[in-house]
Amino acid sequence: MNHTQQLYDFFSYVFRRTGRACWILFKLMIPVSIIIRIIQQTGILAYISDILTPVMRIVGLPAETAIVWFTAIIVNIYGGLLSLFSIYSSLNEPMTTAQITVLLTMILIAHTFPIELGIAQKTGIRIPAMFLLRFGLAILAGILLSRIYIIFNLLQEPVRLTPIFTTTGTSWLAWGLNELKNYGTIILVIFLLVVFIHLLDVTGILKIVNKAMEPVLKFLGISNSMLPLTVVGLTLGIAYGGGLLVEEGKRKGLKAKEIFYSMSLMGLFHSIFEDTLLMLSMGGHWSGVIVFRTVFAFILTYLIVRCTRNMTEKRFLQIFMTKSYTKQYYQTNLIKQISV
Numbered sequence: 511m512n513h514t515q516q517l518y519d520f521f522s523y524v525f526r527r528t529g530r531a532c533w534i535l536f537k538l539m540i541p542v543s544i545i546i547r548i549i550q551q552t553g554i555l556a557y558i559s560d561i562l563t564p565v566m567r568i569v570g571l572p573a574e575t576a577i578v579w580f581t582a583i584i585v586n587i588y589g590g591l592l593s594l595f596s597i598y599s600s601l602n603e604p605m606t607t608a609q610i611t612v613l614l615t616m617i618l619i620a621h622t623f624p625i626e627l628g629i630a631q632k633t634g635i636r637i638p639a640m641f642l643l644r645f646g647l648a649i650l651a652g653i654l655l656s657r658i659y660i661i662f663n664l665l666q667e668p669v670r671l672t673p674i675f676t677t678t679g680t681s682w683l684a685w686g687l688n689e690l691k692n693y694g695t696i697i698l699v700i701f702l703l704v705v706f707i708h709l710l711d712v713t714g715i716l717k718i719v720n721k722a723m724e725p726v727l728k729f730l731g732i733s734n735s736m737l738p739l740t741v742v743g744l745t746l747g748i749a750y751g752g753g754l755l756v757e758e759g760k761r762k763g764l765k766a767k768e769i770f771y772s773m774s775l776m777g778l779f780h781s782i783f784e785d786t787l788l789m790l791s792m793g794g795h796w797s798g799v800i801v802f803r804t805v806f807a808f809i810l811t812y813l814i815v816r817c818t819r820n821m822t823e824k825r826f827l828q829i830f831m832t833k834s835y836t837k838q839y840y841q842t843n844l845i846k847q848i849s850v
Contacts, residue, residue: 524708528701536693543592543689547682549577569652570660572601575613582621583645587785588696590617591792595671595692604668608659611798612652614789618803619778620648626748630777633769634835643814644777651806655798669793699788710783719745727775730808731815736764736772743776745783766823766831766839771815779807 563573574597582590594613598605605613623641630640659665710719723741732740789799818826827836 520708520712524701524704527704527708528697531700531704532697543596547596547685569612569616569649570656571609571613571652572605574601575605578613579617579620582617583623586622586625587617587788590621591788592692592696594792598671606666607669607793607795608656608665608798610669610793611665611795612656612659614792614794615655615798615803616648616652618785618789618799619651619807620644626777629748630773631832633773634766634831635770635773636830636832639830640773640777643774647778647806647810651803654806655802658802659798664797665795671793699791706783706787726808730771730775730812731819732771732775733765733768736768740772740775743772743780745781747781747784748773748776766827766835767819770818770826770830771811774814775807775811778810779803 566573566576575594577597578590578593581593623644627637627640631637709715723744724737727737727740786799790796821829827839831839
């Protein structure tokens with residue numbers, strides 16, 4: 511009876527979380543899918559692609575993929591992937607494994623900005639600062655990764671997308687049926703990811719991974735007080751790590767640099783299990799999605815810390831932190847001085 515109850519609790523949690531995640535995603539994704547379909551039918555996509563061709567060419571991607579990344583930035587990763595499946599059949603030639611990996615790696619760095627930048631703002635960081643950081647470094651990552659693959663002639667074979675994800679037929683009925691298949695696949699993927707993450711949690715593996723990360727984070731300059739929160743963000747996502755950071759900041763009054771360094775690393779490298787597995791299942795190669803992204807995120811965070819750690823507190827607050835955080839910071843310091 512005890513095992514039966516445990517199984518019931520396990521799958522009850524999995525189904526609830528899967529249902530909530532799918533509901534949130536589909537509320538955004540379905541309207542976006544319809545908009546993309548209309549754009550395709552009216553020929554606007556070709557016009558948008560022409561405008562964005564120079565930008566996408568920098569990272570070695572077809573111009574049409576701009577709408578994929580744009581959707582991921584505005585909506586979420588799943589919305590971006592669905593956009594990819596929607597426009598894939600309209601490409602002049604199949605993308606290579608290298609190109610898919612570059613695109614997916616850029617999406618991993620810069621996505622879901624309305625939500626994730628909102629969380630960053632609540633921690634006290636200016637939205638423009640975090641936007642430029644993640645958007646700019648996503649482009650830099652795309653440039654570097656693309657050049658590596660080209661120089662060493664790696665992963666240049668055409669990628670094979672799973673047939674269930676490709677669009678077939680030009681009629682609205684064919685499109686609608688294909689979209690339903692895509693949504694069904696997304697539900698299955700989310701369900702499996704939730705099961706996997708929950709298994710890591712209940713078996714204690716997640717705690718072991720978190721513990722192993724601590725020395726690396728300390729080397730980067732992440733303070734002891736920020737370690738647990740940063741690890742949560744890296745493993746479970748900004749929504750968790752950033753949310754806890756907001757609460758901890760109000761309770762303990764964390765320093766501006768501590769908050770910015772932690773959120774910078776989380777912005778470049780988070781949801782390392784869920785998002786990484788998703789991108790690998792979509793055709794991304796481990797060399798870019800795992801190895802390059804990890805090295806890139808940690809090196810760039812290290813450089814950010816080294817370039818700003820000697821900056822005066824006043825200057826740092828002016829550049830990176832919100833007015834409300836700065837005001838609260840000075841008020842807190844004033845109260846401390848009066849108390850002394």
